[in-house]
Amino acid sequence: MLNRPYTDVDCRHEAARQYAEILRAPDLAEVGDEMQPQPIASTVGDGPGETATWIGLSGEEFHDARNEIRELLATAPDLSRWAVDLGANHLTSTTELAWGNGGWDLGIQIAHRPGVADELHEALVKAIGGAVGVVLGNRGLDCPRIT
Template sequence: MTDHPYTDNDLRAEAARQHATLTDDPDLMGVGEQMEYAWVPSVETTEDGSARTWKQLLVVEDETGDDEDYTAFGEAQRKIHDLIQGAADVSEWAVSLGAAGLTRTVSMGWYVTGSGWDLAVQIAHLPGIKPEVCDEIESAVRLAVERVFREHGLVPRGLDTSA
């Protein structure tokens, strides 16, 4: 029995519920605010070696520098909003990982029948586990999933480890 009228599981359940609610109906304006000064991972760095933000990449100033065209930024903002809203609910899993002190390390998605992933697996571990152990586990999971697909007459057409 604890000093509180709730359990750790109650806390985790509420955190998962709120996490799911935040992703179920994200605030479009909030998405834009978070994008404005966030770095775009795939964009080459500028001449001085710094990365570029979504605003630097997509907002166009007119000749005077006074008026700005946010059309491309708004389009990306809506696409990101839709991706958040359409995401699989992994809230409980995410909260449980954090509570256990685990770190997400690798995601794998397999293409078998359609144009999108047919199966995805995400692996998380304690930060202290040796990289060679993690690599061996990742390889074992990948081989096991592909073996099961083949046993059922399905041939994986590709593996995406950026899943």
């Protein structure tokens, strides 16, 4: 594990935030510059004055984080149409399921309209997860559920 003051999840969070900003402002001059005053997600709520911001990193740490975020943005699939379709159908992304064996081999997002009963949502997530587990098992694939 790398010794750094932010997590991979922090980089994903910031990349997703910037991706949304880029969609709203495609003339954004430099990906990464806008992140400087933003909090590092994993530090929010740690205590008074303990929330770290990206600009608070050392020069090398900030440079490395910015490069990692740029790479995440560069390799992110274009889900614009999917996102627009979700919104047009008044659906909300609610649950991520993932299976893998050292990497992200399979991921499923479950979306539904607001107001679906919790019991129905839980039953659907369980059924979908179970079905994927059966298919992977029947194919002899060792990909345990990771979320």
